[in-house]
Amino acid sequence: MIDARLLESLDNATKDCISCGFCESVCPTLPASDYDLSRGARGRVLLGRALYKDLKEKGATEVNVADSFYSCLDCFACVHVCPAGVNAGEVSDIAKEIITATGSPLESQKKNVATMIVNSTMKYGNPLGLRKKAASWSEGLEFDGSSKTLLYTGNMYQLMPFSKSMGAMKAKLGNRAAERIAGYFKSHPQFIKLSGMFQDRTTREEMENSLRNIYALLRKSGADFNYLGEKEPYPGTFLYDLGYMEEFKEYANTVADLFRSEGVRRIITIDPHTHNVLKNNYPGVVKNFDFEIVYYLDLLDNKMFEPGEEDIEYHEPCYFTLREPVYREPEKTLSLAGNVHKPRRSGKNNFCCGGPSELLYPELAHSVSERRREQLEAGRGRRVVTACPICYANLNRDRDVTDIANYLSEHIKG
Ligand code: SF4
Ligand code: SF4
Numbered sequence: 001m002i003d004a005r006l007l008e009s010l011d012n013a014t015k016d017c018i019s020c021g022f023c024e025s026v027c028p029t030l031p032a033s034d035y036d037l038s039r040g041a042r043g044r045v046l047l048g049r050a051l052y053k054d055l056k057e058k059g060a061t062e063v064n065v066a067d068s069f070y071s072c073l074d075c076f077a078c079v080h081v082c083p084a085g086v087n088a089g090e091v092s093d094i095a096k097e098i099i100t101a102t103g104s105p106l107e108s109q110k111k112n113v114a115t116m117i118v119n120s121t122m123k124y125g126n127p128l129g130l131r132k133k134a135a136s137w138s139e140g141l142e143f144d145g146s147s148k149t150l151l152y153t154g155n156m157y158q159l160m161p162f163s164k165s166m167g168a169m170k171a172k173l174g175n176r177a178a179e180r181i182a183g184y185f186k187s188h189p190q191f192i193k194l195s196g197m198f199q200d201r202t203t204r205e206e207m208e209n210s211l212r213n214i215y216a217l218l219r220k221s222g223a224d225f226n227y228l229g230e231k232e233p234y235p236g237t238f239l240y241d242l243g244y245m246e247e248f249k250e251y252a253n254t255v256a257d258l259f260r261s262e263g264v265r266r267i268i269t270i271d272p273h274t275h276n277v278l279k280n281n282y283p284g285v286v287k288n289f290d291f292e293i294v295y296y297l298d299l300l301d302n303k304m305f306e307p308g309e310e311d312i313e314y315h316e317p318c319y320f321t322l323r324e325p326v327y328r329e330p331e332k333t334l335s336l337a338g339n340v341h342k343p344r345r346s347g348k349n350n351f352c353c354g355g356p357s358e359l360l361y362p363e364l365a366h367s368v369s370e371r372r373r374e375q376l377e378a379g380r381g382r383r384v385v386t387a388c389p390i391c392y393a394n395l396n397r398d399r400d401v402t403d404i405a406n407y408l409s410e411h412i413k414g
């Protein structure tokens with residue numbers, strides 16, 4: 001039985017569509033899927049409408065629409081061009097929640113990967129059960145254990161070496177092998193930590209370097225903060241993104257309880273996805289979620305940067321530019337240390353890096369990121385700087401993309 005509230009949300013989110021197709025002109029997954037209309041913004045809205053009608057009239061659907069919604073990057077580029085104010089990303093979010101709640105079929109491999117991630121997050125507080133590895137970047141660094149301010153990495157930088165190598169493994173071994181591996185971990189969650197063997201070592205080095213640079217930038221700015229080390233849990237973003245709302249609610253409350261028990265009042269976030277989930281999704285499922293959430297760039301002492309002459313190209317994270325409120329601090333801070341340029345597809349016309357699809361649809365993610373690299377590099381040869389670990393991991397080939405923390409660290413006076 002479908003929750004009436006969810007059905008009503010799907011109705012409201014899809015009913016105004018006039019099928020004009022404007023949203024297809026900006027949707028990154030449409031060209032990346034060789035113009036498979038079910039993987040474009042209009043296709044998602046029309047399938048969402050068909051799903052609504054089937055569920056309303058028959059109480060079930062026979063059409064397997066899951067791939068259409070799960071391949072959505074949630075970038076929200078589509079809503080900015082829709083004359084009717086329809087948001088295909090939001091339609092995908094509602095449909096995923098319905099698909100998850102009704103147990104509708106999701107192609108088996110993706111189901112294995114999704115279930116493996118959900119089970120492991122619920123059990124170990126990390127999608128791959130790797131909390132010890134997630135804290136290794138902080139070895140030898142000092143933290144203020146009595147501070148009520150927490151540096152919260154959300155494990156996001158630390159997960160990139162694994163998602164990158166899992167995508168590469170799937171491309172190398174094929175779908176069936178990846179399905180079997182994910183299926184094995186799903187059935188034997190006690191061995192999930194073995195997935196720690198699958199990591200891209202170069203990406204791990206780069207991500208740990210960024211984390212240490214973020215720490216150093218904050219310290220040089222005079223900030224005091226604690227860090228939970230191996231106790232730090234992942235925020236549960238995948239649970240939300242995959243539509244596992246009941247699990248997300250339970251998990252978010254566990255994380256909030258941990259923050260409270262550690263005496264935390266203020267949380268410093270360091271990536272757009274963790275920042276968004278704490279700021280916008282936790283308050284909806286956790287009662288009295290009254291922590292102050294602040295982004296690390298807002299705490300930096302901007303006087304410490306040396307003006308730079310280098311021409312750099314800034315790739316904006318979708319969460320900072322396509323959602324409200326727009327967050328401009330990364331660009332402002334970067335312009336203190338370099339000449340910032342942006343590609344044509346920027347601002348409200350931004351083009352996603354493809355990263356959010358990396359785990360379930362690595363080929364699609366790769367195709368989107370190749371397109372974005374072409375837009376960024378076309379004939380310019382400038383260094384590309386990103387402000388999100390997912391963008392960084394997905395756009396980087398041969399170390400030609402730089403994380404904002406690493407760029408800023410190169411430009412500290414003295
Ligand atoms: S732009 Fe809006 S109205 Fe037009 S097809 Fe897309 S969702 Fe429908
Ligand atoms: S949110 Fe992004 S990927 Fe999803 S339909 Fe809209 S433009 Fe396409």
